[in-house]
Amino acid sequence: MLTQLIYISRAVGPQTTTVTSQILETARAFNKSHDLTGVLCQGKGLYVQVLEGERSVVNSLYRSIAADSRHVDAEIVLFGEIKNRQFKDWSMALVNLSIDDPMVTMKHPEFDPYSADSRAIIGLITELLSSSSAIQTPG
Numbered sequence: 001m002l003t004q005l006i007y008i009s010r011a012v013g014p015q016t017t018t019v020t021s022q023i024l025e026t027a028r029a030f031n032k033s034h035d036l037t038g039v040l041c042q043g044k045g046l047y048v049q050v051l052e053g054e055r056s057v058v059n060s061l062y063r064s065i066a067a068d069s070r071h072v073d074a075e076i077v078l079f080g081e082i083k084n085r086q087f088k089d090w091s092m093a094l095v096n097l098s099i100d101d102p103m104v105t106m107k108h109p110e111f112d113p114y115s116a117d118s119r120a121i122i123g124l125i126t127e128l129l130s131s132s133s134a135i136q137t138p139g
């Protein structure tokens, strides 16, 4: 059963390039070998992550992620079966939530994922992904 899970969380400490690179290094290696795909949005002290894969694999990874001390307040926003992957080309894409794209900022002033519904969260992710300046490659 192909499943998608979206959660939000708050970073513990600053979201430096080093922290992000470490997370992504683990994520990309594990995800590739477990047929997981998705996107990690980070910035403004927040994480918003989409995970796609076999239901049991997604569940077990989410348990590890939720227990990770690099973030707190992990909250599942959406969990369900999907027909097709939305991020099939990415073992884990990285998107910056803090970009100064006027179009994105105008549409989502002071975006707070903890008070937004899942549709608004997915909308923001999709928009950020289409704004090429938001996609980062870790150093």
Ligand SMILES: Cc1cc2nc3c(=O)[nH]c(=O)nc-3n(C[C@H](O)[C@H](O)[C@H](O)COP(=O)(O)O)c2cc1C
Residues within 6 Å of the ligand: 023, 026, 027, 028, 030, 031, 040, 047, 049, 061, 064, 065, 066, 068, 070, 071, 092
């Ligand atoms: C925001 C965030 C996102 C993460 N995303 C992934 C991921 O997509 N895949 C992954 O294998 N680990 C990810 N991790 C790392 C896991 O939390 C954890 O360190 C990893 O699964 C190893 O767990 P273990 O030490 O219990 O084996 C992420 C960590 C954080 C803080």
